Structure formats: C-alpha cells, structure tokens
Amino acid sequence: MRSRFTAFATGNASYLLKTWHPDTRPGTLELDGSQQWVRLDIRGITDGGPWDTEGVVSFTAHYRREGTRGSQAETSRFTRIGRQWLYVDALTLA
Numbered sequence: 001m002r003s004r005f006t007a008f009a010t011g012n013a014s015y016l017l018k019t020w021h022p023d024t025r026p027g028t029l030e031l032d033g034s035q036q037w038v039r040l041d042i043r044g045i046t047d048g049g050p051w052d053t054e055g056v057v058s059f060t061a062h063y064r065r066e067g068t069r070g071s072q073a074e075t076s077r078f079t080r081i082g083r084q085w086l087y088v089d090a091l092t093l094a
Contacts, residue, residue, distance in 0.1 A: 001057045001076070002040065004087060008061070009037040021079060021086040035065045043073075053080045056091070 007015040013029045020026075039062040048055020058075040077088040 001042065001059060001078075005037065005040040005059075005061060016087075019084070019086055021081075021088045024087075024089050032065070035063050037061060037063045048078060048085070054078065055080075055085070 004016060004019055007013075007019075008031065011031050011033065013031050017025060017029055041060045041062070042057065043060060044058040046056040048057070055078045056075060057078065058073075060071050060073045062069065062071045064070075073092075075091040077091060078085045079088050080086070
C-alpha cells in the first residue's frame, strides 16, 4: 500500500499498473498532475502477512489540489501472486 501511495505521489503510473491485478487493471492510467498526494494514514489491516495470499488495507490518503486540501478514504483488497502483492479493487470509497 505504501509503495502504491508513493507511486501516486510521484506520478509513477507504470508502477501502479505493474502492481495492479491483471483481472482488474485498466489498460491505461492517467494521473491528475494538479493533485499532490501529501500523506497516507493506514487505519487498519486484515491479513496480508507472510503466510497469507490475500489482505485488506483501510486507509485515508490526503492531497492538495489547486490550493484546496482533500482526502480519499478507501478499503482496498490485495492478493499475492508469487512474491508480489497486487491491488485488486476498492471495497469502499468515502
């Protein structure tokens, strides 16, 4: 999760696509250059340990856009294929 937030913060769309599960990954991804991601707060984690193949992360990501602050709260599902954790989808958005 933290590496994906960093990818959003640095505009690294190729990393985001690389860490997105192929069953749910979009063909392309355009990031909003006017949105600056500034902080990630992890609210909870379910599973996702060394012996798990699935995990859920609840978080709030904070951003600034055109002088206005905002946040996005999400609960995301991840699955592990081999040694790599991949983002599957969002269970909730707020």
